[in-house]
Amino acid sequence: xxxxxxxxxxxKKDVKLSPKEExxxxxxxSIMKFKKNEIILSAGEISSHxxxxxxxxxxxxxxxEDGKEHIVHFGIEGWWINDLYSYFTATPxxxxxxxxxxxxxxxxxxxxxxxxxxxSHSIERFFRLKFQNAYVAFxxxxxxxxxxxxxxxxxxxxxxxxxxxxxxPQYTLASYLGITPEFLSVxxxxxxxxxx
Amino acid sequence: xxxxxxxxxxxKKDVKLSPKEExxxxxxxSIMKFKKNEIILSAGEISSHxxxxxxxxxxxxxxxEDGKEHIVHFGIEGWWINDLYSYFTATPxxxxxxxxxxxxxxxxxxxxxxxxxxxSHSIERFFRLKFQNAYVAFxxxxxxxxxxxxxxxxxxxxxxxxxxxxxxPQYTLASYLGITPEFLSVxxxxxxxxxx
Numbered sequence: 550x551x552x553x554x555x556x557x558x559x560x561k562k563d564v565k566l567s568p569k570e571e572x573x574x575x576x577x578x579s580i581m582k583f584k585k586n587e588i589i590l591s592a593g594e595i596s597s598h599x600x601x602x603x604x605x606x607x608x609x610x611x612x613x614e615d616g617k618e619h620i621v622h623f624g625i626e627g628w629w630i631n632d633l634y635s636y637f638t639a640t641p642x643x644x645x646x647x648x649x650x651x652x653x654x655x656x657x658x659x660x661x662x663x664x665x666x667x668x669s670h671s672i673e674r675f676f677r678l679k680f681q682n683a684y685v686a687f688x689x690x691x692x693x694x695x696x697x698x699x700x701x702x703x704x705x706x707x708x709x710x711x712x713x714x715x716x717x718p719q720y721t722l723a724s725y726l727g728i729t730p731e732f733l734s735v736x737x738x739x740x741x742x743x744x745x
Numbered sequence: 746x747x748x749x750x751x752x753x754x755x756x757k758k759d760v761k762l763s764p765k766e767e768x769x770x771x772x773x774x775s776i777m778k779f780k781k782n783e784i785i786l787s788a789g790e791i792s793s794h795x796x797x798x799x800x801x802x803x804x805x806x807x808x809x810e811d812g813k814e815h816i817v818h819f820g821i822e823g824w825w826i827n828d829l830y831s832y833f834t835a836t837p838x839x840x841x842x843x844x845x846x847x848x849x850x851x852x853x854x855x856x857x858x859x860x861x862x863x864x865s866h867s868i869e870r871f872f873r874l875k876f877q878n879a880y881v882a883f884x885x886x887x888x889x890x891x892x893x894x895x896x897x898x899x900x901x902x903x904x905x906x907x908x909x910x911x912x913x914p915q916y917t918l919a920s921y922l923g924i925t926p927e928f929l930s931v932x933x934x935x936x937x938x939x940x941x
Contacts, residue, residue, distance in 0.1 A: 634884050637877045666873075670866040677862075677873035681833045684880045688830050691887060 552580055552603035552655050559601070559627055563678050564671040574672065577665055578655040583607075583648045589630075590646040596635040598656040602628050605652015606716040609644045610724070620725035621690070623649075623713050630654075633683055649717060699728045703736045748776060748799035748851050755797070755823055759874050760867040770868065773861055774851040779803075779844045785826075786842040792831040794852040798824050801848015802912040805840045806920070816921035817886070819845075819909050826850075829879055845913060895924045899932045 553575050560566055560574065578601070583589060589607065590596055607624040609632065621644055624630030635642035636659065657665070666673045694702055703726055707714050714722065723733040749771050756762055756770065774797070779785060785803065786792055803820040805828065817840055820826030831838035832855065853861070862869045890898055899922055903910055910918065919929040 634881060637881050666870065670869060673866060673869050673873055674862065677869055677876060680873060680876045680880060684876060684883065685830060685833050687880065687883065 552653060553578070555603055555627060556601050556655050560672075560675055564675045566671055570669050570671055573665060573668060577657045577661040579657075580653060581656055582653050583651065585648055585650050587648045588645060589648065589654075590632060590635075590642055590644070592643055592645055593641045594635075595639055596632045596642050597639075597659050598631075599636070599659070599662055600624075600630055600646075600654045600656045602626055602630060603653040603655055605654075606649040606713070607646055607652070607654075608649055608717075608721060608725075609646045611644045618724055619727075620721060623710070623717065623725070624654075625710075625713055625716065629679065633680075649721065699726055699732065700736055700739070702726055703733070704740065707740070748849060749774070751799055751823060752797050752851050756868075756871055760871045762867055766865050766867055769861060769864060773853045773857040775853075776849060777852055778849050779847065781844055781846050783844045784841060785844065785850075786828060786831075786838055786840070788839055788841055789837045790831075791835055792828045792838050793835075793855050794827075795832070795855070795858055796820075796826050796842075796850045796852045798822055798826060799849040799851055801850075802845040802909070803842055803848070803850075804845055804913070804917060804921075805842045807840050814920055815923075816917060819906070819913065819921070820850075821906075821909055821912065825875065829876075845917065895922055895928065896932055896935070898922055899929070900936065903936070 556578060557566065557571050557574060566574070580603075581600075583605065589600070590609075592611065602624045604626055607630050609621045609624070609630060610618045611621065613619055622630060624646075630646055632642040632644045632646070634640070635644075662676075666676070697705075706722075706726065717725075719733055720730045723730040726733065728736075752774060753762065753767050753770060762770070776799075777796075779801065785796070786805075788807065798820045800822055803826050804816050805818045805820070805826060806814045806816045809815055818826060820842075826842055828838040828840045828842070830836070831840075858872075862872070893901075902918075902922065913921075915929055916926045919926040922929065924932075
């Protein structure tokens with residue numbers, strides 16, 4: 550399946566699209582290849598594109614006062630990755646987006662997306678739903694996760710996103726979970742024992 | 746101005762509405778009066794309505810482990826108030842919504858709102874924008890505010906929402922700012938001194 554097919558199928562999970570709408574979407578998104586470790590968005594830059602991952606794996610993170618990386622999200626095939634706060638408010642991003650491995654995404658500039666909204670109710674519907682999901686995911690990530698132990702969060706992560714666990718280095722996953730790589734290793738062993 | 750006029754003008758700040766769309770909106774929302782201290786939504790209940798405040802003042806809050814109230818949002822004339830997480834996910838609310846004073850809101854059940862989305866691109870656009878704003882407001886409230894002192898947060902609050910400062914009791918505003926009423930009183934005096 551090529552990138553555009555993946556993107557259109559992704560839309561069609563939530564909304565119906567006419568051939569004309571499919572063409573509008575395809576014409577608005579362009580293919581971007583990225584290399585392992587490449588920085589897609591830097592803190593301080595305004596995010597002016599919506600990005601859909603076709604292949605590969607990316608992470609978004611911010612640096613704390615000591616320069617330590619804190620993972621906010623991952624982006625894998627079929628996911629969107631962005632600093633939505635920066636995108637919505639046109640203010641400098643507080644996050645970095647960086648590639649974990651080589652890959653491809655499709656991106657549309659904000660003006661193109663606004664044109665898509667003007668020309669299609671279905672496309673506007675699709676993003677209304679995506680933004681609702683982003684709101685929910687953000688609360689899950691920041692608020693609800695505070696009330697769970699690292700062990701529970703790790704187990705839930707593996708269940709929800711088995712494909713990410715495969716492609717992400719252990720120290721990156723540890724940063725996402727807010728624990729040390731050593732403690733993640735302990736949790737991993739415990740979980741393997743429980744499964745066997 | 747009656748409640749429906751206020752609601753329609755609120756929509757028309759962001760989108761154009763035909764007379765047919767105005768009627769659809771007015772037919773979907775019903776008037777609800779509330780009394781001071783009335784609970785509009787309880788923690789544990791699923792939020793199944795979208796609510797627009799026409800008159801009066803409300804607060805949304807959660808209770809911490811010691812039963813202490815933590816204010817999340819206020820709702821005054823021309824604002825929406827909800828536990829959007831509960832509304833989007835149809836899961837039990839973690840928050841309460843309670844009236845601070847007598848008032849009126851307009852509310853639409855979720856099914857009606859979904860019908861509105863189906864029948865009007867403009868209405869779908871309006872809520873796409875509102876949900877973007879909710880995402881931004883949530884981050885402002887939880888993440889960005891952590892990096893500011895109580896004094897700065899109080900000054901910003903007074904500047905942004907002078908009308909709320911008038912109607913909210915001091916201990917409620919203190920809870921919103923995450924400080925004691927005594928410390929709020931100190932901040933208030935300092936600010937008055939600076940202004941004079």
